[in-house]
Amino acid sequence: MRESETLHTRERIPDRGSGSLNFQLKKTPRNAEPRDEDAWLSSGQDLLARLRADIVKHTFAPETKLKFSDLTERYGLGIGTLREALSQLVSEGFVTLEAGKGFRVAPVSRRDLAEVTEHYIAFEKRALAQSIAAGDDEWETRIVASFHSLSIIEDLSWAERMRRHGDWVDRHRRFHEALVAACADRWLLRLRSLMFYQLERYRFLSKMNREKSPTRKGTEHRAIMEATVGRDVQKATALLERHVRETSESILGTLA
Amino acid sequence: MRESETLHTRERIPDRGSGSLNFQLKKTPRNAEPRDEDAWLSSGQDLLARLRADIVKHTFAPETKLKFSDLTERYGLGIGTLREALSQLVSEGFVTLEAGKGFRVAPVSRRDLAEVTEHYIAFEKRALAQSIAAGDDEWETRIVASFHSLSIIEDLSWAERMRRHGDWVDRHRRFHEALVAACADRWLLRLRSLMFYQLERYRFLSKMNREKSPTRKGTEHRAIMEATVGRDVQKATALLERHVRETSESILGTLA
DNA sequence: GTTGCAATATCTTTCGAAACTTTTAGAATA
DNA sequence: TATTCTAAAAGTTTCGAAAGATATTGCAAC
Known part of the structure; x- marks a missing residue:
C-alpha cells in the first residue's frame, strides 16, 4: 500500500466568515420537489x-x-x-x-457609464411596457410586495440605511426585476439584466463617494410602482427613465 | 531518477483535420510588434x-x-x-x-429567432446610423473591400457557393462588421455582435434545409453598401432592416 | 549611473485523476 | 408483468501540481 495518504482528499475549509455557509448542499436533498426554475447549481x-x-x-x-x-x-x-x-x-x-x-x-469610465445607462433605459422601458400589457394579478402583487420590502429600508435613517446597504441592493434589484417580470421577451430580459448589473457597479461607486444623500429615491420608486400597477405605460416609463438617468448623472459627477 | 517519465508531457495531437492548425503559437513570437488590438490569446x-x-x-x-x-x-x-x-x-x-x-x-425555437432578429435589427440600425455619421475614409474603404470580397463568392454558381460556404460566412460577417465599425458605442457593438452570432446559427439551419436559393442577397448587399458609403442613413438602415427581416422570415418557414 | 543580459521568482495556463452524481442495468419482490 | 431496490457504469465537478510565460532582481560592462 502506498503511503501517499493525503493525496486528494478534497476537504473544504469549514468557513471563512463570508456569511453564506452553503457548502455541502448540492442541489435538492434528493427528495424535495424539483424547486421551480431555481435549479441550484454546483x-x-x-x-x-x-x-x-x-x-x-x-x-x-x-x-x-x-x-x-x-x-x-x-x-x-x-x-x-x-x-x-x-x-x-x-x-x-x-x-x-x-x-x-x-x-x-474591468475598468470604469464616464463613457462606459453613459453607454450602459442609455442601453439600460432603453431595455427596461420596453420590458416595462410589455410587462404592463401582459401582467396578471400575481405580477402586480409581486411588485407591491417587493416595493414594500424595499421601502422598509428606504424609510430608515441615513445611518441605518448605510448599515443595511447590502440588503438595499438585493431588494432594489428584486423590485426592478418584479416590474419587468411579465415581459415575454427572454432576450430582452437577459440584456436588461446584463446592463443592470453593470449599472450596479457604478451605483456602488457613487454610494462610496457620496456622504450627503438627497434621498428622493423612495418617492420615485413609489411613483413608478403606482404608475405601473395603474397600467399607465406612458407615465411609468417616463418616470423610470428619469429615475435612472438622474441617478447616473449624479454618479457622473463623482466620477469626474 | 524516477521512472515515471510520461507523467505530464503535454503533447498535442498533431492535427485532426479541423482546418486551422494553429497550435503552438502562443501569441507573438517574442519579437514581432504587439499586433494591434488582436492580442492573440491562449x-x-x-x-x-x-x-x-x-x-x-x-x-x-x-x-x-x-x-x-x-x-x-x-x-x-x-x-x-x-x-x-x-x-x-x-x-x-x-x-x-x-x-x-x-x-x-442551447435549443432553437421560432420564438427565440423572432426575438433575436428584432434585437439584432435594432442594434445594427443604430450602430449603422452612428457609423455613417462618424465614418472616415478608412471606414469607407474597408466597407468597399469587404463587400467586394463577399461578392466574389455570391457571384459564383450555386454549387460553387455551397462548396465555399465556410468562406461566405466569414466574409459575410466581416462585411457587416465593417458597416458598423465606425460606431463609437462599445456596448452597442458588443450587444450587436452577440445577436449576430445567434442569428448566424439560424442562418445555417436554413442553409441546410434550403435547396433552392432565390439569391437576391448579392443585390441587397450591394444596395446596402452603396447607400452606406453614400451616407444615406434613411435608405441604408431601411434596406438593412428589410434585408435582415426577410432573411429571418424565410428561416421561420423552414423551422415550421 | 545606466544599459543589457542572465538568473530567479512569481504567476498563469493546462492537464488528468480523484471525488462525487446521475443514469443504467439487473435482481428481487409482489 | 410491473415495481422497487441495489449495484455497476457512465459522466460531471473539483482540485493541485507540472509546464510554460512574464515580471523582477542581480550582475557585469560600458
Missing part, C-alpha cells in the same frame, strides 16, 4: 455570483489584478473553478483577460 | 471560437449533450480548458448548463 455557480458581487461592491477595485493565489485563499476553491467563473465574467464584461497576464477587473 | 481562447463555430455550423445540433469524453477527443484539449470555454458560451447563450447534468447546446 459550488462553482454560486462562486460566480459571489465574485460578481465582490466586483460590483468594489471589494476588488477596477483594474485590480485578480491573482489566483489570492482568490483561492479568499474563496477556498481550486484554480480551475476560479477560472471557470472568471471566464463567465469576461463574457459579462466585468473582467478582462489578457494572454498570459491573467484576469483583471 | 489555446483556450481559440477553442472558444472553434466551439462557437461548431455550434453555429450545427456540427453539434441543438440540445445535443456535450460530453467531455467526446470533446477532449475532438479538440485534443483537457477537461478544464473545455469547461472554461463552455462556461463562456453559457454566458453568450449558446450553451446551457444544468447542475450535475453537464452542458448541452
